[in-house]
Amino acid sequence: MEKIRHPLRTNVGYFLNKPIGFSREFQVDFAQIFIEPDLNATNLKGTFSFSRTREGLLLQADLEADIDANCNRCLEPITVHVCADFEELYVFETRMKEELDEEEVPNDGYIELGVPFRDYLLLGLPLANTCSPDCRGICLDCGQNLNTGTCEHNHGIDYS
Template identity: 55%
Template sequence: MIVLAMEKKIYSLRTNVGYFYNRPIGYTKEFEQFFDEIFIKPDLNLRNFNIQYRLSRTREGLLLQAHLTANMEAQCARCLIPFFAPVKSEFEELYTFLERFQEETDDETIPEDGYIDLGSLFREYLLIELPMNSVCKKDCKGICIECGQDLNEGECEHTDSRVIYE
């Protein structure tokens, strides 16, 4: 088997929840997962991704309560170098089991095969948590707008036009 050095670690976070259908209302189950490194399609690289969630059978479906922490790959708004920013997210999501004559609903529905894709759900919630203009370090000096010199690495000749960040 050939393993590429740059291969991304892709794990499926598709989870079977179909069996909850036959569980009594109020039945809950806790889950915990940890990934050193994970790529969530199409664009999310995470490290130290800690997932804790609880699924509870409700009258109409399932309540998902999740608590996530991770380091998310982001680009520094000043020096443009990728770095890992700590993010965390806590949220609830309601899923309903599809009934044959069900009226329209705004809730997520559980597909007939019983699998929900937690990866795309977690991705959505984590991306919201990434602050705009996040920086690799508090005192990142950014790059020179004239020559592109990384000012963390050293000075350049354009000191006057340099943007100073407080």
């Protein structure tokens, strides 16, 4: 499937002249999307909003998606359902930039939402990310996937 570039680049320029408190909500619904540099997601759904604040723009997002990952044990590709519920403040210009480690509202008025979407979706991955709860993993000596076969090595591996 052809990769879709920059579908998450969003114009926020018109917010700059709006009063503090002005906000707008957007729907997200992508059957399949590739987020640079490495995230493949399907069924990316949810909402996000931008609100004009004194300092800049507050992004609030509530997303869910199925993302491509690999089983921690056997390394096979798997699909994991993740949720991401986050806020990110984009501040105007360099004002307060030194004290706050925040994103800036870009000068061209376009925010690349792929960056926070990717970061927070990946944060939603569970630490124990396995193809099944009883995945047998791979042989550390020869790399055999022990779900699909055996090898001559001793497999007293305890993952608990």
